[in-house]
Amino acid sequence: MNSRIFHIASNTFREAVRDRVLYNLIAFALLLSGAAVFVGQISLEIEKLVVINLGLTAVSLFGVVIAIFIGIGLVSKEIEKRTLYTVLSRPVRRWEFIVGKFFGLAGTLVVNTFFMAIGVFAALFYVSHRFIRADALIFVALYFAVLEFIILCALALLFSSFSSPLLSAVFAFSLFVIGSFAEDLRSFAGMAHGFTRWLATGAAYLVPNFSAFNIVSSIAHEQPVAPQLILHNTLYAFFYAAMALSGAVLIFENRNLK
Amino acid sequence: MPAIEILGLEKSYKVGFWIKRPRRALHPLHLTVEDGEVFGFLGPNGAGKTTTLKLLMGLVFPSSGSARILGRQWTDPEVKAQIGFLPEQPYFYDHLTAHELLNYYAQLSGVSAKDRSRRVESTLQRVGLKDVRGVQLRKFSKGMLQRVGIAQAILHDPKLVFFDEPMSGLDPVGRREVRDLMEQLKHEGKTVFFSTHILSDAEALCDRVAIINKGELRGIGAIDDLTSSVQGKVEVIWHGAQVPVSMKALGAECHITGETVRAIIGEAQQDAAIDALRREHLRLIAITPVRTSLEAYFVEKLQHAESKARTAV
Known part of the structure; x- marks a missing residue:
């Protein structure tokens, strides 16, 4: 990766972490531990199903909220606060800025998902006391969640490159x-x-x-995932994100920063 | 080779909700700034100073015209490695410490990893922020943020520095420090282009100034020329509490302050005035040419433009 893109991405990641975005992990951990204890007491035989469903849905929702709410401010906030002026007056191309921001946010979401995944597996272990081979399918669901976040990051950036944070949030x-x-x-x-x-x-x-990308239900029922679906979703997510990101770059390259 | 050549840069914005009409923020501007100069870009608020700087930084795109910076096309990204820019009322990533911010900007400016740490530390020292290097910027006062702004502009040792209202928000001590810093930059051979509406700063620092108002260049010249004795008068100061009759006969306007008298006379009467004081055994303290202040020149240029506009209407 171009070093300027890497530095912009690192700064975006650091900003997200210091803005206490990852505090949502505490909320997530509390939600899952509470749910695991609760379903362990009230449901018979289906505790595991409930925990997988609840856990993966929560991973997806938390990630979507973070992707949209950070993504929409990535460019517009920098213009509004004029922090962008001191970045673009350096040998940084506008497209490098957009791509750096994208990787920074995508990186934040990957780290976030990693920690949430630990929470899901911990809750699962609490209710079933052991892991079986089919539990590995949860990784596929988590991977699809990350692909979904990548598309949303790119879309949020696209809207952020020409619109206000409020409208961008509505669009995304x-x-x-x-x-x-x-x-x-x-x-x-x-x-x-x-x-x-x-x-x-x-x-x-x-x-x-x-x-x-939503395979939570079939994973909870331990149904296998076709390798073609993994390949198709991977290609689709990268193609869609690339298109959205190209749109963001195109708009931002021609935008007057008043 | 000039440091900056502005070749007819012009900017119009479309305004209006239904019917868009162009509004000129900057009329075609032609300006040259020589290498090593401290150049003041003066004008009242809303005159077009910031628009010009944003055009030069590539933050807004011109409607027409072009510019050359350090001999290259102004849009060339490589040029930006050699320039520094302080925007008006700068704001930075407030989750970062001063040290982290400068390190980030050094990375973006392409300062090598070997030099980075040394460069960041010395710049923090230079702007007086070494003691607060580890404090997050959200805790900084306006004056401290201004210093951070100056630090990020000079961090990578640029050949040319653009400052937009560098004294804005600073107390008298802070203003003095920024002045000293700009003088140091001049001594180091840097070219400094700064916009301001504080004329005393420009008068103290600049080699040349340009005056802009309502998006149009109104005047340009060397400070020494603009503030020269254009009035053709001299001020004579002597010790005493009286004005000799012969001095009054020269048509002098006299002001007595305690034991000192100041008189303004025409340059042609200078020798006659000295003779008059000598005859009366009065002690001459000084004779100095009456200089037009930059403020007077500035006001005259703005008024001249206003009256021209009224005549045109």
């Missing part, structure tokens, strides 16, 4: 919700006719397909 969150129902949108497009069909198909393929 709306896309997340719509994207979670992308499969339904595609089914609807298949049933529609004429112009509506074209419009619905276009919209269905334009929004990020987050529903493909």
Whole structure:
């Protein structure tokens, strides 16, 4: 990686950590330990299922909230506070700034997910007292969650490059919700006719397909994940994030920093 | 080779909600700053000083025109390794300490890992922040942040430094320190381009100044030329509490303060005034040419532009 991108990414990571973003991990740990003790007392035979479902859903939600709420301020906050002036008056290209910010936030989310994963496995161990081979599938669900965060980081940055933090949050969150129902949108497009069909198909393929990343239920039921899905989701996430990031760079390259 | 050549840089913004109309923030600007100069860019608030600096830094894009900095196209990223920039009322990453911030900027400026630590420490020492190097910037006062701003601008030993209102928010001691620092930079052979609306700072520091108002260049010149004895008058000061009749006859405007008398006369009457004082056995203290202050020049340029605009209407 270009050294300037690396330094910008490191600073973004440090900023997130010092802004007490990782404090959410404490909330996450408390939530999971409480839930593990609670379900251990009230549910019979399905404690493990509940803990996996709850744990992975919580990982996803915490990550999505962090990706959106940090991502939307990454560029606009720097313009508003004018910290960007002293960065761009150095031999730093605008695209390097955007890419550095992206890697910084993505790195923060990976670290965050790592610690949350420890919490999930600890809660799982608490209720089942042992690990089995099928538990390794949880890693795939966590990997898909990270891919989902990467797409969201890029989208939040894209919106942040031309819009206010509030509007960026609305756009990013709306896309997340719509994207979670992308499969339904595609089914609807298949049933529609004429112009509506074209419009619905276009919209269905334009929004990020987050529903493909949600395998929590099948993991909880110990169903295997097809290797093709892992490959497909990986390529899709990197392609989609690259597109969104290119858009952010294109907009930011031509933006007057008033 | 000039340090800065501004070749007709111009900036217009589109304003209005429904119908966008262009509003000129900067009329085509032509300006040259020589290598090693301390150049003052003067103007009232909203005159176009910050817009010019943002154009030169590549933070906003010009509507037309171009510039050359240190002999290269101003958009060349390599040029930026050789310049420093202090924005107006700077704000920094407040989660960082002064040391961490300077280290980060040194990394971005391409200072080698070998030199980085030494450079950061010496710059902190130079701006008087060594004792608070480990304190997060959120705890810094406005004056201390200004010093951090100056530190980040000179950290990588640039050939050319741009300061936007460097004295803003500083107390008299802080202002004095910044002045001293700018003088040091001049002695080191750096070119300093700074914008200000505080004329005494410009008068004390600059070799040349340009005056800008409403986005237009109103005047430019060397401080010595602008403040020269254009009035053709001299001030005569002598010890005593009286004004000789012969002095009054020269048409002198006299002011008595305690045991000292000051009189303003025409340069042509200078010898006659000395003779008059000698005849009356009065002790001459000084004769100095009456200089136009930079302030008078500044006000005159702005008023001249205003009246021209009114005539045009």
